[in-house]
Amino acid sequence: MRETSGERWARRIVLSLLTLFTITPLYVMLSSALKPLRDVQGPFTWLPSRPTIQPFLDMWRTVPLGRYLVNSLMVASIAALISVSIAIFAAFAISRYRFRGRQLFSVTVLSTQMFPGILFLLPLFLIYVNLGNATGIELYATRLGLIITYLTFSLPFSIWMLVGYFDSIPRGLDEAAQVDGAGPMRTLFQVILPTAVPGIVAVTVYAFMTAWGEVLFASVMTDENSRTLAVGLQGYATQYNVYWNQAMAASVVVSIPVVIGFLALQRYFVAGLTAGAVK
């Protein structure tokens, strides 16, 4: 099946346009991060007048970026690890057992994905505030509260993807382990988990990205001490001046870890999505 010349030209034109659209903001982010302040205060230029890494040095002082970074790292990594651990057990149950309520659980968990975040935001805000007043367990405006919130956000999709991975592992392996006298938990840890490592890593990155990029709850549920990057990065627009070059520099630094993680694991995301989409 050969490509006709018309198809080839169509392909080149379409892919060029999509490339241009995709790459422009990425270029603006990178190039503006290397500009002195006066470059971003005048009309837009394609190149810095003289490239400088000064924005990368100044950005830590304009806003307390270091604190935001530590908060985001802590919240996102702890939330991701706990979320995936819980998802592994749930996915194992759904993939390997038939039990009453299995369908109900799956449908309920997946349907929470469609609810508007704003619907949970108000009640959670009030529950956290009142819980703090009543019991002294401070969840409002603390990292702990954010961790609990975010790990639940990534849970449904993580379970869904992991069920797909676990289903693709032949049951013969389970049975072989059982013949050797392994119980269910040993089967999970010694047979299924080692086989599903790529999938588990991909889901962990997904859960991390969810927490790393969440804006709505971060803007309501944090204060000066627990603020994350999602809210903190908007601080480069001050009353007197907008430090666009520093905002872009900070964006570059914040983007790099998740972009690398996602792109390195994109194949496993594709596999997981395909597994889930057939349901």
Place this chain on the structure above:
Amino acid sequence: MATTTAPGPVRPAGRPAENGAPKQPKRRGPRRSYLPYLLLVPAIVLELGIHVIPMLVGVWMSLLELTQFHIRDWSTAPFAGLENYRVTFDFSSATGKDLLHSFWVTVLYTVASVGLSWVFGMAAAVFLQRPFRGRALLRTLFLTPYALPVYTAVITWTFMFQRDTGLVNQVIEQFGLVSGDRPFWLIGDNSFVALLVVSLWRSWPFAFLCLMAGMQNIPGELYEAAAIDGAGFWRRLRDVTMPMLRPVNQVLLLVLFLWTFNDFNTPYVLFGGSAPKQADLISIHIYESSFVTWNFGLGSAMSVALLLFLLVVTTVYLLVTNRRREHA
């Protein structure tokens, strides 16, 4: 939703191996065991605590007169019955009018964003089906916007849309597309266009990712057979690719619809909190109705109404598409 065939992790060069046969219940019959429930306990506790209970609390809140006087101790908030809902659906009052306007803006935004995202994603996936030099690089590039944290992407667009220092107006002027004053993009009539462009930039890569995954499962023989029958580009697309993508499309369009309709992040970061009327999406509208005026009861009523709307749309959608699938 009952059975699934799951491909394993994709090998770099090949298509996913089909080895997960449809699940058979164990021959020995399921042991009546408490183990699966035990395994699900942590997930259930969290789902209850963060999703289910807050949702019920949200419904309860929507029945209260929960204004700033009662936030600290909401047990004192008077019961308001359906008053908040009456205000929500009273489209002759200012509040109802604004909400209805916001609803239609969101509908338009969702239809345009989802439609264009699908077209872009489909175009990219179709043209990346054949191997050529640089294909892997393009695939990676196209997925990058989806991997970026949403706020970094939107802050960059905010910078690009600045009236005096942004790239967009600079390019427009260089090509002589604008006469007279430079346009504003983040206030006034253009703000809807700006919002749509940013949303499209963010979400078409996700459509591309799913459609690409779906196309990897289409056996090459089907295309070979179609080519032997003399089918050209469009015929192959219509008679092979589209039918094979039906299950992927069913889920993809629904997920895109729900995400876009509930989109809060894009307008919130793009406009810095208060969206212009022309781009007043429903999530932002409810957020402002709740937190700016501290009327949580009304905000909750609006949220519940939104949820009911989404439930109805989703149910109808699934019924219609499932019936089409059975007839296919």
